Amino acid sequence: TPKTAGLIVVHIGGIVSRRIGELQELVCKKGLWLVEDAAHAHGSSYGGVKAGTFGIAGSFSFYPTKVMTSGEGGIIVTNDDRINEEAMIYRDQGKASFTQNAHVRMGYNWRMSEPHAIIGLKHLERLPAMIAGRQKIAAIYDEGLKGFRNLSRVEVPAGGACNYYKYIVVLKQKQDRKALKALLRDQYGVMLAGEVYEEPLHKQPVFESYVSGPLPASEDYCARHLCLPVFSGMEEAEAYQVLDALKDVIG
Known part of the structure; x- marks a missing residue:
């Protein structure tokens, strides 16, 4: 529409x-x-181009569950001078600069503390190794899931490199996800990861006042997806245990 300023693309699960x-x-x-x-999508890419650098700006989360973290918070990356300047202003109470106590915007306190920054920098140094650990587990899942009839994986496109923040699989038929996860946990000792989104965005309470048309594909996908456990320190034997349990329960 004439009011459209831009598009936001979301790299779900690191893809x-x-x-x-x-x-x-x-x-x-x-x-x-x-x-x-x-x-x-820390460290993910497509066609050799890193996530966060395709558009005018990108944002990364440093929440503790992410592939890398600073403990909390996040960062904005951009190659646009104006966006960089505005971000610097908004992060520090809307001040024009650190040397001037002049507020030019209604800003907030989005400053990152030095201890958090140190943690983030150290994780950034380790990021390639942490991603490699996740990719090793993902490769085991990729091969092991080929024989499944009722479960398929979300594939990384050719030319893409995924950090595997999430390893997403989709059930052929909708099942009681909570019961399925409880069965895997209680009888097989397998803890599935949290879903990417248990409910799609348009069904969140904050948007109740907005008109939302039917989005059956989003709702169906959210209802049928699972996330397999994956982390950089995960052992290969643990990945095979997950596959064996899924084979017994889902097939």
């Missing part, structure tokens, strides 16, 4: 969409911004 190039072409043609929600 950069194979259609990212189409979005770049679209925003260029329409004179719009492309902003990346790269909260899941």
